[in-house]
Amino acid sequence: MRPSIMEEVEGLRGVNSVKIKEAHESGKKVVGMYCVFSPSEIALAADAIPVTLCGTTQAPIEDAEKELPRNLCPLIKSSYGFAITDKCPYFFFSDALLAETTCDGKKKMYELMGKIKPMHIMNLPQTANDKDSLDLWKKEMIKFKNFLEEQFEVEITDEKLRDAIKLMNKERDAMKRLHKLNAHKPAPLSGMDMMLAQWLKGFNVNKESGIDLIERLIAEIEERMEKGIYAFDETAPRILLTGCPIGSGSEKVLKALEEAGASVVALENCTGYKGLDVMVDEEKDPITALAEKYLSTPCSCMTNNNGRLDLIERLAKEYDVDGVVDLTWQACHTYNIESFTVKKFVQEELKLPFIQIETDYSDSDTGQVKVRVEAFLETIEKPATAK
Numbered sequence: 001m002r003p004s005i006m007e008e009v010e011g012l013r014g015v016n017s018v019k020i021k022e023a024h025e026s027g028k029k030v031v032g033m034y035c036v037f038s039p040s041e042i043a044l045a046a047d048a049i050p051v052t053l054c055g056t057t058q059a060p061i062e063d064a065e066k067e068l069p070r071n072l073c074p075l076i077k078s079s080y081g082f083a084i085t086d087k088c089p090y091f092f093f094s095d096a097l098l099a100e101t102t103c104d105g106k107k108k109m110y111e112l113m114g115k116i117k118p119m120h121i122m123n124l125p126q127t128a129n130d131k132d133s134l135d136l137w138k139k140e141m142i143k144f145k146n147f148l149e150e151q152f153e154v155e156i157t158d159e160k161l162r163d164a165i166k167l168m169n170k171e172r173d174a175m176k177r178l179h180k181l182n183a184h185k186p187a188p189l190s191g192m193d194m195m196l197a198q199w200l201k202g203f204n205v206n207k208e209s210g211i212d213l214i215e216r217l218i219a220e221i222e223e224r225m226e227k228g229i230y231a232f233d234e235t236a237p238r239i240l241l242t243g244c245p246i247g248s249g250s251e252k253v254l255k256a257l258e259e260a261g262a263s264v265v266a267l268e269n270c271t272g273y274k275g276l277d278v279m280v281d282e283e284k285d286p287i288t289a290l291a292e293k294y295l296s297t298p299c300s301c302m303t304n305n306n307g308r309l310d311l312i313e314r315l316a317k318e319y320d321v322d323g324v325v326d327l328t329w330q331a332c333h334t335y336n337i338e339s340f341t342v343k344k345f346v347q348e349e350l351k352l353p354f355i356q357i358e359t360d361y362s363d364s365d366t367g368q369v370k371v372r373v374e375a376f377l378e379t380i381e382k383p384a385t386a387k
Contacts, residue, residue: 002231003224005217006193012200012210013248017089019205023049024093029152032094032117033202034079035102036245036270036297037124039141039290041280043098044164044207045156046148052202053097054088055079057249058361067112073331074361075245076105083113090203091117096151098144100124102301103334120147128295128302138291145287161286167207169279174214175201176276181221182265183319186230188221191241191254191264193231199247199271232263237380240316242268242308242342243327243356244335250361253327256373266319268312269327270299277311300334308338309345316350322380323353325373330360353379 024030029048033040034055043050060081061074067084068077082088091097097119099110110121122140125133145156175198181188197217204210224230239262241254246269257264267273278296281289298307316324324346328335339356346354355376359365 001229002190002193003217003220005213005220006196008213009193009197009200009217012203012213016203016205020049020051020089020093023205024095029096030090030094031096031098031148032091033098034106035100036275036299037100037102037122037294038098039144039294041161041164041168041286041290042141042145042148042156044167045145045160046152046154047160048095048148048152049205051090051094051205053079053091053094054082056199056245056247056361058363059249060085060087061361068109071331073103073105073329074250075329075332076109078361079106080109080113083116096120096148098122102299103332105331118151120144124301125295126301126303128298128305128307134291134295137295138287141287141291158286161290162282165280165282165286165289169282171201171207171211171214172276172279174211174218176273178214178218178221179267179273179276180318181218181225184225184230185238185320186232186234186236187238187263187265188225188230190231191239191258191267192251194264195246195251195254195267195272196248198267198273236261236263237322237377238262238320239264240266240268240312240319240321240324241272241327242312242324243339244329244332245269245271246327247271252363252366253325253357253359253369253373256366256370257325257377260370260374260377262323262373262377265321266315268308268315270297273315274298274311300332300338305338309342312342312346313350316346316352321352323355323376324350325376326354326356328356328358330358 031043031048031050032053040050055078061077063085064077064081083091097117099121101107101124125136127133241264280293326339343354346352
């Protein structure tokens with residue numbers, strides 16, 4: 001039986017759909033965002049509501065393919081499909097959009113989307129841990145700040161930025177503590193519920209109430225752990241899921257793993273732990289601190305991306321995983337190419353079983369995914385005795 005508060009978490013989708021409409025009608029500005037590289041703090045400092053935009057379901061892809069090529073990443077097609085069909089309330093009520101040049105497909109799609117609503121595009125440097133890249137990214141932060149100041153006729157002060165940084169760090173801390181509960185063996189929360197809690201945070205209209213909900217979820221899970229109530233038993237294979245972002249509507253691989261008896265204990269992807277790993281330094285100049293935090297994100301669009309291997313290794317050890325599953329969307333070239341490097345690292349350095357599953361949002365290969373997942377889990381040695 002899942003934690004009772006998960007019903008409230010799932011209910012956020014309906015609740016926030018109403019709240020974003022009410023906020024917009026009351027004059028509150030809304031900034032729609034798609035990516036983990038998007039600095040929500042700057043939107044908050046502009047007294048706006050930063051929201052994640054829809055893009056994780058198959059439904060609007062057919063409409064998107066009237067303008068976009070079929071052999072394109074499903075995340076991009078779904079995002080654009082929601083935009084042109086007005087089926088995403090968060091997009092509909094957004095006053096401005098923040099885009100980013102993380103991949104060529106999104107970059108070109110944004111040219112079309114930018115004709116629908118006011119849009120600012122942040123040019124992401126492609127090299128991490130580099131002074132020139134950091135300097136460029138700081139300038140991009142300032143450009144976004146200037147855009148919102150002009151668009152919304154507000155002044156974004158350092159004080160407002162610091163307040164926003166503290167609020168977002170508070171949210172990251174709560175989500176990180178929730179995720180780390182699954183380092184316990186056995187895991188107290190299913191991967192499906194963890195995914196929902198992490199993914200839905202982006203739709204929170206009120207950050208403080210969203211944080212309070214997660215704190216209550218953590219408290220309930222800790223009470224259940226004291227009573228010996230867990231989502232899986234100790235013999236369930238513990239899986240680290242890495243790769244492309246997932247959300248409600250694109251969880252078929254995660255679902256297949258857990259229906260086959262595995263416990264997905266860690267979600268490395270950017271809708272999971274990736275964006276929580278590094279906090280924003282609250283003592284530094286806020287623009288510099290924001291640039292450092294967001295540029296540290298180990299996304300496959302960066303080169304080199306050794307930070308992702310480091311994160312996978314830390315999570316694999318901390319969560320005591322038995323295998324690694326790399327989920328990649330069809331036509332996501334950066335993640336698909338990088339999968340070779342991840343496979344080599346996981347198998348040779350971490351000595352763990354590894355499988356890459358390349359798929360899309362449709363259910364056409366659900367049976368095939370199920371068979372591959374079950375075959376992979378059979379290769380994992382189950383513990384002889386409970387720890």
